[in-house]
Amino acid sequence: MITDRHPPSAEHEVLALERAALLRWCRGDPSGFLEICDDEVGYFDPFRPARIDGLEALTAYYEALRGTVSAAGWEILEPRVVEIGEAAVLTFCFHSWGASGGSITWNCTEVYRRRSSGWRIAQTHWSFSAPDAEPRATSP
């Protein structure tokens, strides 16, 4: 019997998009994100001193990382989607680990906007989470 703890119908469309893009990202392929970013996307991560503005600049940054990212496993923790008209604000913590056992947890805010072509990421913010004192529930 095939079971699926993550039936697509149970989660918001932007969370499904994010999950699919993360799956590719963790295999070294940034195109999953680039394909769903808005032309006017803004981007923060903890390795850059300032925001990246626009898909062209973000593409250059991501392409330099192509093939360098790999995770043995990962999970999305406590995802939440708040719709505001044509925007959907997705927030979650992201926990990933390597083959050698090291792990890291991130805070992520993704603002999606509805375009005629579908949901597109308008703003990405990645940062490190503080150390967790207690284990948390994983995503449903």
Next chain:
Amino acid sequence: MITDRHPPSAEHEVLALERAALLRWCRGDPSGFLEICDDEVGYFDPFRPARIDGLEALTAYYEALRGTVSAAGWEILEPRVVEIGEAAVLTFCFHSWGASGGSITWNCTEVYRRRSSGWRIAQTHWSFSAPDAEPRATSP
């Protein structure tokens, strides 16, 4: 002659709200933010292991910080506002320094939503910026 490099008419309403709330925050008063947060606000910062959900929980967190924050000076760097229907996504870097000269720079994403009572913060994300290799232009 009185000059003003920051005429209110030149900046988006949510940036003016943020600036006013930061002014109070840097004097130890979190009420400036609490007064403009949505009931359903979500909140990330680098000191917490997970997101804070809702104004009640955020109020408890902020009230514990009341009177503890102080900055000798601060500036908003490279602010950007992207409107998406009833949402306005404000991003900026925030640079603050103490009387002893130590300084810190943050990345901030603030998602505002338009309520009948005015703009309210629906999602806040604070994190540390990476060290800056070169000086950047300050906000206009």
